[in-house]
Amino acid sequence: MRISTRFSDSIHILAFIETYKGKLPLSSENIARSIETSPVVVRRLMGKLRSAGLIKTVHGSADPKLMHEPKDISLYDIFLAVEEEQHIFTIDPKTNPECVVGGNIQSTLREFYQQAETAAKAKLATTSLQDILDSILVKQSEKDPQKLIGSNLK
Amino acid sequence: MRISTRFSDSIHILAFIETYKGKLPLSSENIARSIETSPVVVRRLMGKLRSAGLIKTVHGSADPKLMHEPKDISLYDIFLAVEEEQHIFTIDPKTNPECVVGGNIQSTLREFYQQAETAAKAKLATTSLQDILDSILVKQSEKDPQKLIGSNLK
DNA sequence: ATAAATGTAACTAAAATTGTTACAATTAGT
DNA sequence: ACTAATTGTAACAATTTTAGTTACATTTAT
Incomplete structure (x- = not known):
């Protein structure tokens, strides 16, 4: 398997918060509708983003806030926040130590x-x-050629 | 999940073949003993390595051969041979197209x-x-300080 | 107060990976 | 030629991971 959709979905959450803050209620329900998943999945991921210090939330209040400016949050910060296993490749942990190959391939x-x-x-x-x-x-403005890009500014 | 042990095990198989050719029977059973998996798993991976043109085998004969010199086989060649999904990151395929974020995040x-x-x-x-x-x-010679590295040469 | 929302645990479902069983086809040794 | 050993492959089972669901206590907002 691969780096899970947790990572992609987490980027999605942060992008959603920044894009729609002040325009829509930033409830887990609204975010979930954009990702097309369940609100619980969203809240679960937001818990990790909060633990990592990327967002701030208040229990009971649908108003999460980014803790840093978007230019200061890297995809790697998000990766670290939500992916527990941070290796991309899996090393087989049980190779035969009595074989020259099996005994040295893991560290190699x-x-x-x-x-x-x-x-x-x-x-x-x-x-x-x-x-x-x-x-x-x-990409959005390419779909809406008549709409000024600036109209997405707040 | 991550890039599976298929990849690591496939590198192991090729390293084993080159290391032990002419010294041990290169049966799936011997290779499996080094990886500590089953012979069937080994043969399955060898089938993919064969399809990719990395090794040559003869049905019934325990004597696989590398089709190229080890210096000409890259880890990426092996990756391509045994990993069907060749993307490392997973993009959530069902985000809401009616949302600016959901509609553009996949391609982004x-x-x-x-x-x-x-x-x-x-x-x-x-x-x-x-x-x-x-x-x-x-690494092996570091474990056997008394043994000349050259003694591993054929 | 009441309704809406978060935070979290426990559970279920689905998917991917790894291992097993079974067996036909082929090779190798006697 | 016969037998044992081996490969190639399919079908299945077990394990692990991921994603989704249910449930509910806690907190906020009106």
Whole structure:
């Protein structure tokens, strides 16, 4: 399997909060309608985002707030917040230690996998929530050619 | 989930073949003993490696052969051979098209995920099976300080 | 007060991964 | 030629992970 939709859905939540704050109630129900999942799934993810210090929420109040500006939240920050297993590749943990290959392949793969993972994470680290928001607005304006991009500004 | 142990186990199989060819029977049973899995799992993976042109086998004969030199087989070649889903990140496929965020986040994430995936795959592409074999031998010689590294040569 | 919302636990369902059983087809040794 | 060992593959089962659901105490908002 792959990096789960938890990651994509979490980016979605943060993008939703920033896009619709002051325009719509930011309830887990409204967010869930955009992701097309259940409000409980949204609240579960928001709990992790809160634990990681990315958002602030108040129990009972449908008004989450970003704790940082979108330009200061990287995709890697979000990845760290919601993915517990942070390795991308899985090393088989039970190879035969009495075999030259089985006894050394785990640490060998760890070394080379590390390089690939770091390269990917570095890319995530250089992409911000603001980049995501910008891209969303550009794509939206391509669908609504008559609408000024500026009309999405608050 | 993550890139499965299929990938790690496949690298293991190829490293085993190269390391023990001419020294041990290269049966799925012997290979499985090194990975600590079942022979059927090994044969299943070897089937994919064969389809991808990385190894050659003869039905009934326990003597698989690499089709290329270890320096010419990259980890990315192996990845392509055994992982059907070749994306690392999962994009939620059912977001609400009537929402600005839900309607544009899929293509947006595809764009940024692509960059991270390409970075990781590029690293895999620059690592060869020979690099893996070299690392395995060095690590093994660190465990057997009295043994000459050269004694692992054929 | 009452309604609406969050936070969280426990459970269920679905999907993916890994391992097992079974067996036909082929090779290898005697 | 016969037998044992092996591959190739399908079908199935077990395990693990992910995603969704139900339930409910707690808090906010009107």
